[in-house]
Amino acid sequence: MIPRVYRIEHRREEYPGTFTLEMSADRGRPVTCDPGQFNMLYAFGAGEVPISISGAGRRDGLLVHTIRTQGLVTAALERLKEGEQLGVRGPFGQGWPLDLARDSDLLIIAGGVGLAPLRPVVYSLLDGRGRARRTQLYYGARRPEERLFRHELNQWGRAVSLVQSVDHADSDWPGHIGVITGPLQASRINGPETIAFVCGPELMMRFSIRVLLESGVPASAIFLSMERNMKCATGLCGHCQWGPRFICKDGPVFCYKDIQPWFQIRGL
Amino acid sequence: MKTIAELLREHPFFRDLAQADLEFIGGCGENAIYATGDYLARENEPADHFFVIRSGKVAVETYLPDRGPLCLQTLHDGDIFGWSWLFPPYVWTFDARALDEVHAIRLGGKCLREKCEGEPRLGFQLMKRFARIATERLQAARIQLLDVYGQSPPPQGDTW
Numbered sequence: 001m002i003p004r005v006y007r008i009e010h011r012r013e014e015y016p017g018t019f020t021l022e023m024s025a026d027r028g029r030p031v032t033c034d035p036g037q038f039n040m041l042y043a044f045g046a047g048e049v050p051i052s053i054s055g056a057g058r059r060d061g062l063l064v065h066t067i068r069t070q071g072l073v074t075a076a077l078e079r080l081k082e083g084e085q086l087g088v089r090g091p092f093g094q095g096w097p098l099d100l101a102r103d104s105d106l107l108i109i110a111g112g113v114g115l116a117p118l119r120p121v122v123y124s125l126l127d128g129r130g131r132a133r134r135t136q137l138y139y140g141a142r143r144p145e146e147r148l149f150r151h152e153l154n155q156w157g158r159a160v161s162l163v164q165s166v167d168h169a170d171s172d173w174p175g176h177i178g179v180i181t182g183p184l185q186a187s188r189i190n191g192p193e194t195i196a197f198v199c200g201p202e203l204m205m206r207f208s209i210r211v212l213l214e215s216g217v218p219a220s221a222i223f224l225s226m227e228r229n230m231k232c233a234t235g236l237c238g239h240c241q242w243g244p245r246f247i248c249k250d251g252p253v254f255c256y257k258d259i260q261p262w263f264q265i266r267g268l
Numbered sequence: 269m270k271t272i273a274e275l276l277r278e279h280p281f282f283r284d285l286a287q288a289d290l291e292f293i294g295g296c297g298e299n300a301i302y303a304t305g306d307y308l309a310r311e312n313e314p315a316d317h318f319f320v321i322r323s324g325k326v327a328v329e330t331y332l333p334d335r336g337p338l339c340l341q342t343l344h345d346g347d348i349f350g351w352s353w354l355f356p357p358y359v360w361t362f363d364a365r366a367l368d369e370v371h372a373i374r375l376g377g378k379c380l381r382e383k384c385e386g387e388p389r390l391g392f393q394l395m396k397r398f399a400r401i402a403t404e405r406l407q408a409a410r411i412q413l414l415d416v417y418g419q420s421p422p423p424q425g426d427t428w
């Protein structure tokens with residue numbers, strides 16, 4: 001699959017080292033994507049990396065990705081300016097099972113940049129494509145100023161009730177301070193009626209899953225996005241093999257019940 | 269109006285305790301309301317109580333001379349605050365400040381200690397519950413220390 005050329009229309013720094021690119025297809029129609037899917041972004045001369053779609057088609061059909069700089073390729077993407085080009089292959093993978101949320105309480109648990117693949121879920125609730133009985137979003141971050149999408153978080157109140165917790169903050173921060181599992185534990189989760197979408201650092205996901213299971217949420221109603229590294233994105237190279245599955249084509253969103261046996265295996 | 273024992277029954281910390289035990293503990297408790305900015309506890313002052321938070325938000329803080337008060341954690345309904353009353357020298361190690369109107373049950377530490385010394389079965393029940401909270405807070409502090417939301421460290425390997 002050959003990358004299509006996209007042009008950066010807008011670039012916004014979320015906080016130092018983390019930025020959002022809004023891009024348009026140079027030729028042809030922009031691709032349509034499901035919440036939770038990802039694209040391979042190609043920084044010419046540097047390489048290709050998988051990046052979740054953090055918004056699509058909402059404004060002028062633009063494709064939106066939110067990226068944190070880690071190494072060679074993401075640093076090359078960070079250097080790109082508005083008007084410059086990059087390659088895009090995709091969309092790939094299985095996204096969030098929004099249909100299953102229709103008659104349930106939807107619990108979205110995001111940590112750090114893990115909010116990026118979950119924002120399209122919120123968008124689909126806001127514009128009525130997705131539906132849930134009640135939606136709560138638990139967002140954990142390092143500091144208040146290191147949260148994604150700060151300019152729009154509070155506008156989501158129509159679709160979700162938002163609980164935020166940061167590791168460190170000054171006294172004027174109105175949210176919680178401490179790990180996100182604190183307020184999650186204190187909330188009265190209606191276990192059997194809840195479906196949970198979780199994305200964030202793996203350690204945070206492990207502890208969140210523990211709280212969810214203790215609250216009676218069945219393993220079959222917990223979904224997580226595994227952002228392990230990959231190369232081809234089409235299930236051919238085996239780079240992202242995880243247990244008997246491939247993250248690129250079977251995931252990145254998995255049902256916890258299906259991956260439970262190897263989720264806890266160290267080094268896998 | 270609900271009795272202290274009834275209010276305790278609604279709080280997760282006391283879940284599944286026998287009615288007689290709740291009444292026994294309730295005998296050491298009273299309702300307390302704190303306005304925004306009020307202190308429930310101050311570092312180095314005698315820790316005569318612990319608090320069962322029923323509603324509102326409490327900041328657990330320490331004071332740094334060059335930075336002022338630093339919030340380590342916020343607590344809310346469903347939480348409890350304070351175990352300094354359990355161990356000598358019975359002084360608070362942190363401040364606790366109400367961030368909005370806080371409704372709490374204030375339980376007398378000395379009264380509870382004496383009751384538990386005389387009733388070791390109940391003392392053990394309470395100790396198990398405190399141990400669980402202490403473990404959860406330790407886990408949370410460790411995760412916070414790991415800085416999981418920070419950028420990954422650069423790959424390890426030889427450089428030359």
Ligand SMILES: Cc1cc2nc3c(=O)[nH]c(=O)nc-3n(C[C@H](O)[C@H](O)[C@H](O)COP(=O)(O)OP(=O)(O)OC[C@H]3O[C@@H](n4cnc5c(N)ncnc54)[C@H](O)[C@@H]3O)c2cc1C
Pocket residue numbers: 038049050051052053066067068069070071072073074075113116117226227228229230247252420421422423
């Ligand atoms: C399905 C999927 C979706 C993803 N979505 C996003 C997203 O929306 N936004 C985003 O910023 N990133 C996302 N990632 C992670 C992103 O792909 C990696 O950060 C990127 O591949 C790193 O490439 P690099 O060349 O910049 O760094 P490298 O030079 O390859 O690595 C530099 C450092 O980053 C660490 N690293 C590499 N990959 C990852 C990873 N997947 N997770 C954690 N640490 C890593 C390495 O261990 C190393 O320490 C996603 C990954 C997957 C598999």
